[in-house]
Amino acid sequence: MPPDALTLDEINALGRDAFVARLGFVFERSPWVAAAAWDARPFRSRAALHAAMVAAMWAAPREQQLALIRAHPDLAGKAAIAKELTAESTREQASAGLDRLTPAEFARFTELNDAYRARFAFPFIICVREHTKASILANFVERIAHSPDDERHTALGEIAKIAALRLNDAVRE
Structure with a gap:
């Protein structure tokens, strides 16, 4: 784990822009996924955070999903x-x-x-x-x-x- 890894409490305390800046990389060159998941805070676990991000990915329109795939x-x-x-x-x-x-x-x-x-x-x-x-x-x-x-x-x-x-x-x- 990198020394700059944040705790869930620290993640939950971030404003939207800071949250996206910190976790926007999780989905390759697609910070919109983190932005969409931010509203699901507070996250009780890393798994809940992941689930919120994945739900945002699946809820996206087909063209946005394709753009996410093409960002790789x-x-x-x-x-x-x-x-x-x-x-x-x-x-x-x-x-x-x-x-x-x-x-x-x-x-x-x-x-x-x-x-x-x-x-x-x-x-x-x-x-x-x-x-x-x-x-x-x-x-x-x-x-x-x-x-x-x-x-x-x-x-x-x-x-x-x-x-x-x-x-x-x-x-x-």
Whole structure:
């Protein structure tokens, strides 16, 4: 847990702007999720805070959900190479070894990223902290056969998992 992690009491005491400034990163480049969850205060647990944020995500209009999905980078993609990932995405991708791919692995990730984007018009999302390179690649292959609506739903579920892990890092019970 980072030394600057806040307690739930500290989180609950924050005004809306400070709350969003502190937790807006939890959902990749989408601080609107934190802003929408703020009204659910006070949070009795980190799980309740996460539930409020996830509820805000699911309640959002479809286009806003798609914008949230599209705010995520490709795995081992151009943004990673250009060092344009958020600090959280950089750490998460490194945790699965995506920053240390062989040329063949990189080529496979590029091929799958391109095929996935062509099919769904958004990046492949998976909670990489729960996976290895091999299991990520297997999920890519399996999920590319999903329908667009099923895959949107799956991507949002993965985003919720990512958010839970980020909250665990940022908020002390």
